[in-house]
Amino acid sequence: MFTGIITDVGDIASLSPTAQGQLHRLRITCRYDQTTIADGASIACNGVCLTVVASGVTDGLTWFDVDAAAETLRMTTAREWTKGTRLNLERALKIGDELGGHIVAGHADGIATIVVRDDLPDMARFELRAPRELARFIAPKGSITLDGVSLTVNTVADDIFSVLIIPHTLTVTTLGDWQAGREVNIEVDLMARYAARLTEMRV
Structure with a gap:
């Protein structure tokens, strides 16, 4: 769950579609502390909840990888994302976080x-x-x-x-x-x- 309060703006560093075109692997750079990003974590990218599958630091810049599946590509603007696309980012809510916006699922309609x-x-x-x-x-x-x-x-x-x-x-x-x-x-x-x-x- 999210609140719609953006905590960073990231950039797509790379995008690799599969041969079947059913899955896109995205690498997104951001200013988050990489040590706080766990594999399996949820991060909303332009309002789309995506699951982190890897993360790291390159040249002092944090990056994380996510996969956008066929349904996400069909229902959202993710199908138009390219290298260099800027994305609004939000980390998933934690118990005790301030609810500054409203309850957001990260499931774009x-x-x-x-x-x-x-x-x-x-x-x-x-x-x-x-x-x-x-x-x-x-x-x-x-x-x-x-x-x-x-x-x-x-x-x-x-x-x-x-x-x-x-x-x-x-x-x-x-x-x-x-x-x-x-x-x-x-x-x-x-x-x-x-x-x-x-x-x-x-x-």
Whole structure:
């Protein structure tokens, strides 16, 4: 489990697809202390929970390897990642950690597309189009996770929703690079999903 509070931005140093194209081995460099990264640990990469299979230090820079399986490549923007792609990173929650964002599973539900970027004084406003099947889980003032970042929904109109990004978030995540047309991973709020399921069961 995660909170959507990004703790580092990593870079893909290498990407090696298998012959069958069903699995991608990624090497990601970061600023984490390598001694704290255990094999089998979960790290959210642009909102996608991936399992560490190896880690080390090269030229003073920490790296860790993860595998992205076929379903991950089908459902998320991981299929478009290349060497040099910057990724929002978050370590898995520990008991006693501060819950600064909202409860995030790291299981991306699909891909949203940025349709508008408005640069405001010290802030940015983005309008995004959600997949039709996910739009019903998105509500004004509700929580949403985009590329691993916990955000508050500002407005909703059909399958279009907007978010406002404060200067700190623009600086410490990849969101400052976002432009219209970009695709991002989306995870809807777990509470909204369960509430919708309970409503369906009562019908």
